[in-house]
Amino acid sequence: MKILVPVKRVPDYEAKIKVNSEQDGIVTDGIKWIVNPFDEIAVEEAIKLRDSGAAEEVIVVGIGPEDSATQLRYAMAMGADRGVLVKHDGFVDSSLASLVLAEVYKRGEYGLIIMGKQSIDSDANQTAQLLAERLELPQACFASKVEIGEGTVAVTREVDGGLETIKVSTPCVISTDLRLNEPRYASLPGIMKAKKKPLDEFTFADLGVDDQIQVKVLRMSPPPARSAGKKVEDVAALVSALQNEAKVI
Amino acid sequence: MSGSVLVFVEQVEGVVQKSGLVALQAAHELKERWGLSSVSTVTLGKGAQRAAQSLLQYSTTNAYFSEDSSLESYQAVTYKAAFVDAFEKASAVVGVAAATSTGKDFMPRVGAQISAGQASDIIRVNEDGSLKRPMYAGDVLADVEILSEKKLVTVRVSAFAPLEPSGSSDGSVVDLEFSQSEAAAGEVINFEVSGGDRPELTEADVVVSGGRAMQSSENFEKYIYPLADALGAAVGASRAAVDSGYAPNDWQVGQTGKIVAPNLYIAIGISGAIQHLAGMKDSKTIVAINKDAEAPIFEVADFGLVADLYEVVPDLTEKIKGVKAG
Numbered sequence: 001m002k003i004l005v006p007v008k009r010v011p012d013y014e015a016k017i018k019v020n021s022e023q024d025g026i027v028t029d030g031i032k033w034i035v036n037p038f039d040e041i042a043v044e045e046a047i048k049l050r051d052s053g054a055a056e057e058v059i060v061v062g063i064g065p066e067d068s069a070t071q072l073r074y075a076m077a078m079g080a081d082r083g084v085l086v087k088h089d090g091f092v093d094s095s096l097a098s099l100v101l102a103e104v105y106k107r108g109e110y111g112l113i114i115m116g117k118q119s120i121d122s123d124a125n126q127t128a129q130l131l132a133e134r135l136e137l138p139q140a141c142f143a144s145k146v147e148i149g150e151g152t153v154a155v156t157r158e159v160d161g162g163l164e165t166i167k168v169s170t171p172c173v174i175s176t177d178l179r180l181n182e183p184r185y186a187s188l189p190g191i192m193k194a195k196k197k198p199l200d201e202f203t204f205a206d207l208g209v210d211d212q213i214q215v216k217v218l219r220m221s222p223p224p225a226r227s228a229g230k231k232v233e234d235v236a237a238l239v240s241a242l243q244n245e246a247k248v249i
Numbered sequence: 250m251s252g253s254v255l256v257f258v259e260q261v262e263g264v265v266q267k268s269g270l271v272a273l274q275a276a277h278e279l280k281e282r283w284g285l286s287s288v289s290t291v292t293l294g295k296g297a298q299r300a301a302q303s304l305l306q307y308s309t310t311n312a313y314f315s316e317d318s319s320l321e322s323y324q325a326v327t328y329k330a331a332f333v334d335a336f337e338k339a340s341a342v343v344g345v346a347a348a349t350s351t352g353k354d355f356m357p358r359v360g361a362q363i364s365a366g367q368a369s370d371i372i373r374v375n376e377d378g379s380l381k382r383p384m385y386a387g388d389v390l391a392d393v394e395i396l397s398e399k400k401l402v403t404v405r406v407s408a409f410a411p412l413e414p415s416g417s418s419d420g421s422v423v424d425l426e427f428s429q430s431e432a433a434a435g436e437v438i439n440f441e442v443s444g445g446d447r448p449e450l451t452e453a454d455v456v457v458s459g460g461r462a463m464q465s466s467e468n469f470e471k472y473i474y475p476l477a478d479a480l481g482a483a484v485g486a487s488r489a490a491v492d493s494g495y496a497p498n499d500w501q502v503g504q505t506g507k508i509v510a511p512n513l514y515i516a517i518g519i520s521g522a523i524q525h526l527a528g529m530k531d532s533k534t535i536v537a538i539n540k541d542a543e544a545p546i547f548e549v550a551d552f553g554l555v556a557d558l559y560e561v562v563p564d565l566t567e568k569i570k571g572v573k574a575g
Binding site for chain 1: 324383392396435442499550553569573
């Protein structure tokens with residue numbers, strides 16, 4: 001079975017994200033790009049499944065400008081077998097991403113798609129679900145545990161109220177949550193090997209996909225600042241402040 | 250725009266959930282802002298009919314419901330199909346659901362089926378009709394426009410007040426007469442409830458959260474729970490605390506966990522990573538207790554106490570009990 005793992009390039013989550021002066025995007029100068037942490041978890045899970053014998057190949061796919069190939073190479077350095085880059089310089093929303101990924105899926109023979117539940121830039125949490133519907137596949141989102149069976153997979157999902165375990169038939173789309181695994185760091189030998197692994201490139205035209213988004217960002221702004229707080233001396237002072245100043249108790 | 254708004258309202262055993270009333274509030278704002286004709290609702294699963302009946306008090310035109318056996322336990326494919334059925338019957342152009350794990354799970358599938366773009370986790374309907382939503386863990390607020398003719402919106406539960414009943418009930422309860430035609434995609438084999446009689450995290454007025462400094466789930470019980478009990482609060486946790494097994498996954502407050510905005514949020518032994526702040530920085534009053542005076546949590550705290558939580562939390566609990574008693 002081959003596993004397809006979509007991987008998105010996002011700004012490092014430890015970076016201070018600033019809105020640009022035109023208020024229509026973020027400042028990208030000096031941004032450190034990383035693999036979306038949830039997608040990294042997806043890559044890790046796919047590699048573990050391959051290494052356990054449940055799959056034979058892990059293919060990572062990204063959509064973005066030429067230099068986002070770096071993130072695909074990182075995933076290959078972790079252990080993915082090969083990569084696919086769909087080159088595109090413009091903004092890609094969840095809908096467009098799902099259309100592109102569906103076309104990539106159809107051009108291979110995959111038994112499973114594993115991807116992050118959301119990307120930490122748009123925080124939309126849609127692409128996995130959209131992709132599953134477009135491909136008419138079952139989904140198992142927000143996975144904290146994955147167990148492959150015969151033609152099925154049992155997935156424990158983190159939902160409001162607790163943990164739900166469902167069994168769905170494969171192929172299916174799984175979206176990863178934080179606690180599914182702890183991704184390995186790419187080793188130096190891994191990085192060297194990754195340089196030689198195949199990376200195929202496609203354009204939207206190759207896939208027959210129109211560059212059309214469904215949700216447009218009109219403007220961006222920083223969140224309102226909270227007014228400065230104060231330190232209190234001790235518990236008594238805190239209780240007094242809560243009672244008399246904030247009036248919350 | 251012409252057409253109606255259809256709202257998915259979560260219900261449990263016939264009782265409408267607060268998240269559903271929040272979605273309804275946002276739906277009415279969208280109706281006003283976008284000039285739509287009416288607001289209808291859809292409730293699914295056991296008790297859906299009773300829930301639909303109660304929704305007539307909320308200016309609902311048609312309260313669709315289905316208690317079909319295929320809807321008994323939640324499944325994305327089935328709920329999507331039922332929602333789409335109601336969407337068509339309601340002549341809806343806009344679909345709304347709260348951004349609960351259910352809403353997040355099935356709404357995008359609706360979007361793919363009916364070619365509707367979705368704005369996720371909105372926090373405001375702007376005057377110009379655009380929708381405000383957080384990005385980059387809340388470091389950016391984006392005003393977005395959905396370009397497709399049909400539009401879907403999921404609503405951040407902490408960002409809107411639940412709709413109040415209007416008292417009038419001009420609407421009708423309508424049986425969807427839904428039956429699942431798409432093949433059942435899977436089955437639920439287990440549900441592990443996180444337990445507790447505490448208020449639900451996203452609905453509580455007061456939240457007390459513990460961080461990695463709690464060091465064990467026993468310490469959560471010993472220090473956090475009594476304080477939460479004294480305040481009638483829900484209990485939350487930082488990602489680090491959940492990862493370490495001190496608290497269950499659905500107590501995690503943060504960018505990728507629960508987003509809360511209670512009247513009072515008390516962060517105990519939590520350093521205040523960006524991802525955690527994203528989940529609680531809209532709380533009205535924030536208190537932080539941490540040994541480290543430089544902890545980032547103090548940047549958002551209205552009141553900060555630099556102290557060893559093991560020393561001060563029991564004292565705080567006692568004093569609060571005293572305030573509540575007298």
